[in-house]
Amino acid sequence: MFDGGPSMGGGFDFMFTAVPLLIGLVFVIMVIGIIFNTVNYARNARSPRETHFVRVAAKRTEVRTHTHHHHDDDGHMTPSHSSSTYYYITLEFEDGHRKEYTDVKKLYGMIAEGDEGYAAVQGDWIVAFERGRASVNGPL
Structure with missing residues (x-):
């Protein structure tokens, strides 16, 4: 069975940890942007x-x-x-x-x-x- 060996363990651990965190961070930033734009539009639409x-x-x-x-x-x-x-x-x-x-x-x-x-x-x-x-x- 392939275990990755000592030369590959650190790099793969980092990738499996960092990439999902970065993807999650980008997703959260996009959701915050959408919410901000929606709130701003609603505020202007309701303004007198x-x-x-x-x-x-x-x-x-x-x-x-x-x-x-x-x-x-x-x-x-x-x-x-x-x-x-x-x-x-x-x-x-x-x-x-x-x-x-x-x-x-x-x-x-x-x-x-x-x-x-x-x-x-x-x-x-x-x-x-x-x-x-x-x-x-x-x-x-």
Whole structure:
């Protein structure tokens, strides 16, 4: 029977101990990330919608690239890449303070830096924007 011998015992013991721990750690981190994203989404969705007169102070994008490994027909690992682009709009309020919002309604291409108008925000999201100063209560 093969017993691994004295030269193989330490390395295999480490692998059988460390690899399951690392896999477990990655799984826990992924679960925590999913929970965090779900809680953050729910918090924004439950937040009241508020309308403010603002100036668009800045816009920015963030591109996140993901690499996935798949087995091809020959059994070789081949990487595939995907990316997601996130859009952010920074608003400056009449009292001078600024806050960055995530664009969840695809407003990024229709708003320019320096635009003034009424912005509807909900939590960390910007959900509507209308240029100009219409009335005291705002149009949104």
